[in-house]
Structures are given as C-alpha cells and as structure tokens.
Amino acid sequence: xxxxxxxxxxxxxEMVAKELLGKLLVRRVDGWELALEITExxxxxxTDDPACHAYRGRLTDRTRVMYGPGGFAYIYFVYGMxxxxxxxxxxxxxxxxxxxxxxxxxxxxxxxxxxxxGLPWEVLPPAKRRALSNGPGKLCATLGLTRKQNGLDxxxxxxxxxxxxxxxxxxxxxxxxxxxxAGEAAGWPLNFRLVRKN
DNA sequence: CTTCAGATGCTCT
DNA sequence: GAGCATCTGAAGA
Numbered sequence: 001x002x003x004x005x006x007x008x009x010x011x012x013x014e015m016v017a018k019e020l021l022g023k024l025l026v027r028r029v030d031g032w033e034l035a036l037e038i039t040e041x042x043x044x045x046x047t048d049d050p051a052c053h054a055y056r057g058r059l060t061d062r063t064r065v066m067y068g069p070g071g072f073a074y075i076y077f078v079y080g081m082x083x084x085x086x087x088x089x090x091x092x093x094x095x096x097x098x099x100x101x102x103x104x105x106x107x108x109x110x111x112x113x114x115x116x117x118g119l120p121w122e123v124l125p126p127a128k129r130r131a132l133s134n135g136p137g138k139l140c141a142t143l144g145l146t147r148k149q150n151g152l153d154x155x156x157x158x159x160x161x162x163x164x165x166x167x168x169x170x171x172x173x174x175x176x177x178x179x180x181x182a183g184e185a186a187g188w189p190l191n192f193r194l195v196r197k198n
Numbered sequence: 199c200t201t202c203a204g205a206t207g208c209t210c211t
Numbered sequence: 212g213a214g215c216a217t218c219t220g221a222a223g224a
Binding site: 200209210211 | 213214217223
Binding site for chain 1: 214215216217218219
C-alpha cells in the first residue's frame with residue numbers, strides 16, 4: 001500500500017478529515033504490523049476554533065507539535081487515563097489537526113487483541129472485537145500509542161497512513177463529540193463517519 | 199437498548 | 212485547584 005505523502009496533510013483540515021476516511025492507519029511496533037481502516041475523524045481548525053487546543057494561539061509544550069508542519073502525530077493525554085491520536089494538518093505556524101476517533105482492524109487483529117485483552121482474536125466475543133478501536137482512547141490503547149509517540153512523522157515508518165482498497169462508502173457529517181465546553185463550536189459539522197451500504 | 203458514576207493524572211491558571 | 216477531544220461496568224427498561 002502506498003503511503004500518503006506530506007502534501008496530503010498540508011491542505012484544508014476539513015478536507016483532510018473527510019479524505020482520511022477509508023485510509024489505512026498502519027502501526028509498526030514490537031515486530032508487528034497493525035492496520036486499521038479509519039472510520040471516524042474530527043477536524044480541529046486552529047486558533048479561531050474554541051474547541052481546538054491551539055485556540056487563541058495557545059502554545060504550550062503539549063500543543064507545540066500542532067504548530068509544526070502537517071503530517072506529524074499529535075498525541076496527548078486526557079481524563080487521567082486515555083491518549084488521543086491526531087494527524088497535524090496545514091503548514092508550519094498554522095496549528096490545526098484531525099482527531100482519529102475510530103477504525104476497523106484489518107491486519108494484526110491477533111496482536112491487537114492480545115495487547116488489549118490478553119486473548120487471541122478468535123476467542124473474543126463480538127462486543128470486545130468492536131471495543132478494540134471504536135473510540136479514540138481505545139484505538140490508541142490497541143495500537144500502543146502514548147505520549148512517547150507524540151511528534152512521530154506520519155511519513156516515516158512507526159506510524160503511517162496509506163491509501164486503502166478502493167471500495168465505495170458514504171460520509172456522514174455531524175457535530176463534534178465531547179467538547180461541550182466549546183459552546184456553539186461543538187455543533188460545527190466537523191465530525192465525519194464512514195458508512196458503508198449493504 | 200439506555201443512562202450514569204467513578205476512575206485517574208496531566209495541563210494550565 | 213479545576214477541568215478534561217473518554218471508557219467501563221452495572222443497573223434499569
């Protein structure tokens with residue numbers, strides 16, 4: 001599978017968020033190659049977005065990666081126990097990012113299952129199979145992503161995004177999740193979900 | 199299926 | 212010290 005190049009990320013964040021749907025998120029760790037199809041994303045569009053960590057130009061150690069060029073991983077820690085994975089977008093100095101909220105295991109599901117539950121994929125009940133990567137915190141736990149991976153180059157090798165198999169799907173748009181503090185901006189239609197028809 | 203509380207620690211004021 | 216881009220299990224309907 002061909003990896004997305006830097007230019008993919010140096011564009012309009014909303015467009016990148018939509019186009020990341022159906023792409024393959026590939027994580028190489030402990031000799032494994034894990035891959036998920038991205039099924040939900042969310043755009044955080046910079047200094048004028050009250051929900052964005054870089055709102056009003058806030059620049060701290062945590063948000064620093066967002067101020068660099070697109071195509072790098074912005075991974076942060078919330079709620080005392082969960083990590084969130086974002087793909088930084090736009091050019092250097094324009095702090096925007098796409099939160100990867102969910103995916104479907106496509107490769108290495110056995111390794112993912114062992115990492116999360118200590119059980120092989122074959123014996124996982126359907127509910128636990130779904131729980132591997134149907135939320136942003138779960139996805140990071142399953143792929144072994146923590147703040148140690150913050151700043152990884154998405155055009156490198158440990159964590160990359162590739163073109164998926166061509167397969168038609170629809171895109172559903174909705175409000176962003178879990179950011180009520182952002183007021184009206186929570187309702188901006190910047191959440192995108194991949195929906196495949198039957 | 200739904201709601202709900204508690205967990206837990208880093209980040210910024 | 213307050214709040215957070217969440218998850219889980221338990222309980223009810």
